[in-house]
Amino acid sequence: MSSGLIEHWRLIAALLLCGAILVVRRLRGGSPSRGRTLSGGLTASEKHTAGLKPFHTDASAAREPGEWTPVAFEYPAIAPCREDVSAVKPVPYRPFKWGEYHVTMGIRSMPWDEWTELDREFAHFHRIREHRIQTRGDKVVQVLPERPGLVKGAHDAAVELVHELAEYLSRRYPDVYRATRVDAGHDGNGWHGQPSIKDITIIPLGKTYGLEKGDPLTIASLLIQEDLAIMIEGTDGRYYLQGGAILIPGSWRLRDKIGMSLDDIHISGTVPQFESKLQLSMSRHLKRMPVDKPIVRNNYSFQVVAPRDKADPLDPDELAWCKTMKGDEDVVEGQPGFLRNEDFGADYPGHSAGHFSAAHSDLANSSEPVDPSLVRLRVERQTLRRLPKTGAIVFTIRVYLTPLEELVKEPDVPGRLASAIRSWPGDVAKYKARSVFENILEYLDAHHQRQLDSHVEGVTRQRCE
Numbered sequence: 001m002s003s004g005l006i007e008h009w010r011l012i013a014a015l016l017l018c019g020a021i022l023v024v025r026r027l028r029g030g031s032p033s034r035g036r037t038l039s040g041g042l043t044a045s046e047k048h049t050a051g052l053k054p055f056h057t058d059a060s061a062a063r064e065p066g067e068w069t070p071v072a073f074e075y076p077a078i079a080p081c082r083e084d085v086s087a088v089k090p091v092p093y094r095p096f097k098w099g100e101y102h103v104t105m106g107i108r109s110m111p112w113d114e115w116t117e118l119d120r121e122f123a124h125f126h127r128i129r130e131h132r133i134q135t136r137g138d139k140v141v142q143v144l145p146e147r148p149g150l151v152k153g154a155h156d157a158a159v160e161l162v163h164e165l166a167e168y169l170s171r172r173y174p175d176v177y178r179a180t181r182v183d184a185g186h187d188g189n190g191w192h193g194q195p196s197i198k199d200i201t202i203i204p205l206g207k208t209y210g211l212e213k214g215d216p217l218t219i220a221s222l223l224i225q226e227d228l229a230i231m232i233e234g235t236d237g238r239y240y241l242q243g244g245a246i247l248i249p250g251s252w253r254l255r256d257k258i259g260m261s262l263d264d265i266h267i268s269g270t271v272p273q274f275e276s277k278l279q280l281s282m283s284r285h286l287k288r289m290p291v292d293k294p295i296v297r298n299n300y301s302f303q304v305v306a307p308r309d310k311a312d313p314l315d316p317d318e319l320a321w322c323k324t325m326k327g328d329e330d331v332v333e334g335q336p337g338f339l340r341n342e343d344f345g346a347d348y349p350g351h352s353a354g355h356f357s358a359a360h361s362d363l364a365n366s367s368e369p370v371d372p373s374l375v376r377l378r379v380e381r382q383t384l385r386r387l388p389k390t391g392a393i394v395f396t397i398r399v400y401l402t403p404l405e406e407l408v409k410e411p412d413v414p415g416r417l418a419s420a421i422r423s424w425p426g427d428v429a430k431y432k433a434r435s436v437f438e439n440i441l442e443y444l445d446a447h448h449q450r451q452l453d454s455h456v457e458g459v460t461r462q463r464c465e
């Protein structure tokens with residue numbers, strides 16, 4: 001066959017393939033993004049978005065910094081989760097690897113069904129979160145007004161967020177959340193052309209929240225187990241923390257970071273290799289982030305908790321604040337660090353990062369080995385998505401605490417964890433306060449060896465070095 005004929009057939013095959021893809025998408029009701037061009041013959045669910053700009057996946061990139069035109073975007077159909085939440089175990093994220101450690105963004109795309117996660121700890125989290133709001137007020141929830149010429153306020157984004165969450169939650173967990181909508185025909189601001197949600201009830205907790213009746217970000221934060229940060233793009237192209245419900249952060253405080261740019265948040269926290277490995281890719285990613293490409297990432301750290309007889313009965317695992325490692329949340333001035341006193345020194349202009357660290361914690365001043373039964377793995381699951389109306393980026397942070405004693409029963413985990421801890425470069429080891437709990441390495445090694453000796457399936461036959 002001549003090469004011209006081959007090209008001809010290739011072209012026909014490519015056209016047929018494109019046609020087939022379009023037909024499949026149409027049959028499925030659109031691409032996963034549900035980005036639609038508004039044309040004649042709108043469906044009921046599309047009518048309410050008719051005044052908005054059609055959504056295109058890359059619309060985000062081509063605009064002036066700080067500007068956003070609301071787009072017509074509908075959250076994709078959600079698979080309802082009908083499991084009994086009180087029986088759902090927390091997801092066992094174990095985001096550490098054998099071998100070398102590299103600082104990377106570590107992002108992957110977020111399945112739309114999994115914007116937030118709910119499990120049997122919901123009631124426990126809710127008690128702590130509610131208590132923190134009642135006792136700490138604007139130290140834990142804040143929505144900043146506009147800073148003229150620099151960045152918009154977060155109020156509109158908070159209103160959009162609480163409505164998005166209520167729509168998502170009532171579809172994703174229909175046995176947990178019951179939504180009541182405003183009268184039919186009153187408006188079409190809910191998802192898929194439905195009237196807006198007025199109230200939402202958390203059925204197992206017997207709590208009802210009126211979405212227009214209180215502070216939207218506070219309500220949003222009480223509906224879920226995640227903490228929430230609202231990032232708004234400024235006219236300088238940076239993203240600013242303009243709103244936050246940071247109720248269980250463990251090791252940083254909203255009041256130290258509110259209003260800061262994302263760069264300053266990370267630099268002031270002395271996040272290792274931020275400027276060399278993360279800053280550029282992060283800011284590029286956020287600038288271009290379209291509404292249909294949410295992302296998720298995990299991180300992990302360790303915390304040592306107080307013995308049970310000295311623990312706070314409401315929060316014995318120090319979910320909200322790692323007091324044993326960081327000292328009293330209200331005593332420390334400036335931005336707390338995980339460091340021992342002798343590690344002080346990393347100062348950042350304009351912040352007092354260097355001079356307080358864990359000076360008020362007993363642990364920081366002790367050289368005693370820690371008791372492995374007091375060590376917890378703290379994993380975070382973080383998601384980022386852009387809201388279609390305000391263009392704000394919502395950052396969710398979900399915390400999972402697992403006792404080390406439980407963790408070592410999992411196949412391969414003690415070995416992998418020991419390998420990961422040993423592979424942290426110096427700056428990472430300092431950030432994660434390895435010196436405080438380094439002695440757990442022996443404990444992990446012993447459990448790894450035990451798993452090898454008893455031929456537990458899936459254990460890597462490797463030394464933990």
Ligand code: HEM
Pocket residue numbers: 104105106107229231241251252257262265266268269270271272278282298299300335384395
């Ligand atoms: C793709 C986006 C992001 C990446 C890749 C990223 C990366 C990181 C990394 C590597 C750390 C060190 C701890 C760890 O995760 O292992 C960190 C810490 C932190 N990040 Fe992010 N981050 C992102 C988004 C955000 C956002 C949107 C916020 C908004 C509040 C934020 C707030 C923080 C804070 C408060 C800390 C702790 C700093 C401290 O210790 O004082 N991050 N981030």
